[in-house]
Amino acid sequence: MRVGADSAVAIGWPRARALDVSMTRPQNQADAPARTDDLNEADDRALVSAFLAGRPEAFDVIVGRHRRNVYQLCYRFVNNHEDASDLAQDVFVRAFKGLRNFKGDAALATWLHRIGVNVCLNRVASRRPDTEPIDAAPHVDPQAPDALVEVLREERAVAVRAAIAGLPPKQRAALMLRVYQELSHEEIATALGSTVGAVKANFFHALGNLRRALRSS
């Protein structure tokens, strides 16, 4: 799984908020980094420990590290930047509130995916996903070499996006987490609160439905 390498500048957390966070401190904080400089080098588990030990700036690093993956996951559900950024923000706000309940059984990235999928599925359930308009495809210079190939590739991408947008939510989630986020079936089952068998079935049926949709288009 690819994890974004972005780092975040840890500024702007008022003292009062730090105290809010410190009230959630668990018993064992031995693995929390001691200094702010260490946070960017710390692994996810240590960042969570630092956050729960009353250092909210650790959450900035978590956001910086995972924001691209979370944004991309959300974008693939809604197919537009504005909604994707709103949903990604919602994912991190929920993560902030729920981090005290993060047990560390799964990777932090998997936990964030789980929140992301739930947020996106709720969104999809309340509103049909936007399909990409024809003119939303990137402009291709007709004079450029391989312009025809590029046009065909873009047309195919638009058709695939539309076909994915038409999948049932659980099939879409299984397909996205497997192909784009490269989670194992076990990790997807954890993220979706499902079983490995159900995840594989959803993945299989997603591909079958995609094939039918692309043939008809």
Place this chain on the structure above:
Amino acid sequence: MSKHLSVEELVDALEGTLSGPKVAHLAVCTSCRDHVESLRPLVGDVKDVEVPEPSPLFWDHFSARVREAVLSDPMPAPRQTWLSWRPLLTLATSLAALVLAVALFRPAQPPAVDDPTATPAANSIDASSQPGVPLDDMQWHLLIDAAGDLDWSDVRDVAMPRLGTADAIIDELTAAQREELVRLLKAEIGAD
């Protein structure tokens, strides 16, 4: 020929993780193999769909937005369970028993001669407000019994209450109970 591959096994075959006797089946079954091969290019098509990369400025803006949203959205209070109320409940019950015991077992006072409308209860309250009136043995026994039901963890929790716990208890007392509590506390510390 053995049974065709299940949905899960077709996925395993697609991803190259099929194992056991099913591998041999896939090698000889054209139907299963065609099924798997028809799905393979679809995975490639899906992978080819890229998410447009936002402006580099977006990411810093995004982090700031998240921080702002988190700061403006109050942190939920830790969930209260009935267990967390247990010490409070025990203390409240003990206090209520204490107040009731004091009210019930105080020696009855005859109504004042110069006030024929006064009730015995009202006079009892009046009498109990006099400082320095000692508790009789029965009242002490009741108090000891009530305290005897408290275990150490309850006492510790009550002795180190969360902010506002004492205020909440006092708020729940009636005016007469509060007056009685003040009197008892004053009697205990020897204040006038």
